[in-house]
Amino acid sequence: MLDWLLDSDPAIRWQVLRDIADAPIDVVAAERERVATEGWGSRLLALQGEDGQWAGGACFPERRLYLSVKNEGQPWISTLPTLQLLHDFGIDPRVDRVRRAVEAVRDGCRWEHAGEPFFSGEVEPCINGRIVTLGTYFDQDVDGVVARLLGEQLEDGGWNCEAENGSVRSSFASTINVLEGLLAHERATGGSAESVAARRGAEEYLLERKLFRRKSTGEVVDSAWLQFSFPTQWHYDVL
Template sequence: MTNPGSVIDWLLDSDPSIRWQVMRDLLDAPDPEWAAERAKVETEGWGARLLSFQDEDGQWAGGAFVPTDFDPREWREVGQPWTATCFSLTQLREFGLDPASSRARRTVELIGANSRWDEGGQPYWEGEVEECINGRTVADGAYFGVDVSPIVGRLVGERQDDGGWNCERCNGSVRSSFDSTINVLEGLLEYERATGGTPASRKARRSGEEYLLRRKLFRRLTTGEPADERFLSFLHPNRWRYDILRALDYFRSAAMPSGADPDPRLGEAIDHIRSRRLEDGTWPLDWRPKGRVWFEVDDGPDKPSRWVTLRAMRVLRWWENQRRPNV
């Protein structure tokens, strides 16, 4: 692969969950064409495979956040398990399972009736207590047509003074975190797509964006040093974790409806994305969180990743197209 065309062919020679996004975001295919490909997520490839592991009661692995057979030693010795309902739902959203499909509607109904959060037994669609979890619950719920406005109201009220969010707020933290903030931002954006949002939710989302932009997506505000070197590495699936490619893809997605120009403070992160492109035109997977999964969707760290490449290519395409001078 030495040119964009061959990279596109490599991406298309993949799973429906990647192909439909390539068609929409990189090839500008007509809506009916990419929608037809997207419909295959329910019946073919990774989407169908993940759905095959679903329990009869609508959950995955018998639990909302952790599997029913979970032992805390697993988290310490192996890593956090990723097979329970909340992470499976998020992955189906990222795959692009059509919310209008019969399987999606049935899943939402069953989870609402049967799933309870491990932390306090709350009904699934009422949310938990941590901002990271609730941000993803809002994103998944809004995407799949659930009324998650009570969780949104809670998140708006939990915003830190510096503009973002932190799951450690309940333990006394008064500073936001990159990880918590990106999870909440994605949820608020999905909520706005579904409902238009509220003045308060839109204001909160703008403040969360400003939290990241003031730090150029990865730097400490106090010293200018990287807040975490791993923010500059690429992982997938991100789960709850932050990296600059996830943040850039969020800003791209948020700007698409209005066609707004990218904020110039994204420029340093964009340059880093460009610098990591491999000679064959792809981008690598640098690492992935340890822990139990249903199956892998990449070939492993230090190898070209279709998911990372897709996200990097559409981010750069958006940046370059929107910043191109009018002629």
């Protein structure tokens, strides 16, 4: 099994060396650097457009491309899901090629909602939570997004993208996206008393529901959550 995992893309191999093979730190670091120059990571970086975006959009591809595949659902090839993949691959954010790509996103990518700069976030907590994760990882200022999320936490401890439409009950999916972002930001910056309290409230929201069950009945909320998938995008599962 170990040999099979090591005979793979650098995005997998460096994490296997770190987490399973207990390889020396310098060996792990050298393999991680290859994510930006070989295999999946390098291919994704090469697909970035001159406008700093992937597929011409922030959350969705540019209109012509999106309409051509709309009946097949979201194709997940735009800037947000691509940066999420690079993050999940563990691409080294300090590598020059990666830094230049992220700076191009910062300077050129705008949200479909109202033209907001990418790392300023938009209106949906499930998106803004991921922006906090990505901004923290790629060394971008997302303090304003964190502040917005703290002000949008619902009474039950979580978040819901439908809150702007009147929902007062949290969503597992929105909550996990925000929770992961707050935790990443807290680990990187130390957080604040308010952000730590919000993060703990979100954890309690999920724990009260045993991570995937209805609080009222104990039933599994969605059987799809028991299936492990990658990439998860904004979706929730028990992992």
